[in-house]
Amino acid sequence: EVQLVESGGGLVKPGGSLRLSCAASGFTFSIYSMNWVRQAPGKGLEWVSSISSSSYTYYADSVKGRFTISRDNAKNSLYLQMNSLRAEDTALYYCARDDQEAFDVWGQGTMVTVSS
Amino acid sequence: SSELTQDPAVSVALGQTVRITCRGDSLRSYYATWYQQKPGQAPVVVIYGKNNRPSGIPDRFSGSSSGNTASLTITGAQAEDEADYYCNSRDSSGNHLGVFGGGTKLTVL
Numbered sequence: 001e002v003q004l005v006e007s008g009g010g011l012v013k014p015g016g017s018l019r020l021s022c023a024a025s026g027f028t029f030s031i032y033s034m035n036w037v038r039q040a041p042g043k044g045l046e047w048v049s050s051i052s053s054s055s056y057t058y059y060a061d062s063v064k065g066r067f068t069i070s071r072d073n074a075k076n077s078l079y080l081q082m083n084s085l086r087a088e089d090t091a092l093y094y095c096a097r098d099d100q101e102a103f104d105v106w107g108q109g110t111m112v113t114v115s116s
Numbered sequence: 117s118s119e120l121t122q123d124p125a126v127s128v129a130l131g132q133t134v135r136i137t138c139r140g141d142s143l144r145s146y147y148a149t150w151y152q153q154k155p156g157q158a159p160v161v162v163i164y165g166k167n168n169r170p171s172g173i174p175d176r177f178s179g180s181s182s183g184n185t186a187s188l189t190i191t192g193a194q195a196e197d198e199a200d201y202y203c204n205s206r207d208s209s210g211n212h213l214g215v216f217g218g219g220t221k222l223t224v225l
Contacts, residue, residue, distance in 0.1 A: 033212070044219040045151075045159065045202050050212040058212045094158060098213055101165050102149040103204070106158040 002026040002105050004095045009110030016085050020110055022078040022095030027105075030073040033098040036080045038091035039109075046091070049080065050098065063089075085114045120148075120203050120217035127223040128193045136188045136220045138203030146206040148186035149213070150179060153200045162201075163188055190222075198224045 008020040020036070036048040049069040050058045057069050068081040078095055090113050096103035120140040128134035138148050147166060151159035161170050163179035176191045186205075190197055203217040 035213070037216075044200075045153075045204075045216045047212075047214040047216055050214060056211075058207075058214060060214065101147070101168075102161045103151075103159070103213060104161055104164075104170070106160075108158055 002097075004097065004105055004107035006093065006095050006107045006110035009093060009112045011113045011115065012085055013116050014086060014114055016114070017081070017083045018085065018112060020080040020082065020093055020095075020112070022080075022107060024076045024078065024095075024097075027097075029071075029076040033100075034069075034071060034078045035096045035098055035103060036069060036078075037094045037096050037103065037106075038089075038112075039094070040088075040091040043091075048093070051078070082112070085112075087114050090114050120205060120215055122201075122203060122217040122220045124218065125221045125223065127225055128190070129225050130195060131192055133189065133191045134193055134222065136190075136201050136222065138186045138188075138217045139184055140205065140215070140217075141184055142205045142208055142215060143181060143184050143186050146210065147181060148179070148203045148205050150177075150186075150188045151202045151204060152197075153202065153219075159202060193222075193224050195224050198222055 005023045033052045035050045051069045066084045070079045092109040094109045095107040097105040150163040152162045153159040162177045167179045201220045207214045
């Protein structure tokens with residue numbers, strides 16, 4: 001079964017850091033671009049970051065310079081290092097597979113709350 | 117980057133046809149993907165590419181595109197189609213699928 005499972009979310013103070021992980025299974029992880037997409041409570045979907053199969057990285061302007069996406073193909077894992085967190089980063093963070101035409105597989109998300 | 121614009125809310129009577137639209141410059145170059153999201157669930161692809169449905173998506177869902185506008189049509193809407201719908205496309209550089217519309221809340225009356 002193709003599956004993505006996120007972890008690492010939690011409550012963090014403004015200015016703090018958090019590292020999200022996404023464990024992939026059931027497919028050849030290394031050949032896919034992978035992404036983080038977030039959804040603030042009651043709001044729409046917002047793309048956060050992408051990493052290609054060749055490890056080229058892309059970021060939304062809202063997180064550039066603060067977040068770092070990475071992958072470990074040997075561990076079938078995707079990561080998002082989030083630094084200098086702000087209240088507006090509070091959201092459910094999804095890991096999503098990119099098959100070139102769509103985000104065709106999604107995890108269930110991990111919640112990040114930034115609050116003092 | 118690019119922007120995609122959707123109407124915030126649309127309603128349809130049970131069994132009738134509804135069209136949800138998405139506008140943006142990137143749609144002149146790239147197809148839109150459409151996602152359905154129900155409360156408490158992750159998004160699910162309903163239309164991708166020119167007009168393709170993933171396995172398990174009913175054929176009442178269809179997609180079309182003209183100029184800078186992409187449309188998702190539900191022909192014979194069912195109660196279970198009530199959900200949020202998001203369009204998505206590549207950014208202007210084409211490097212990633214990093215542009216989402218703001219979403220359309222579909223209510224089936």
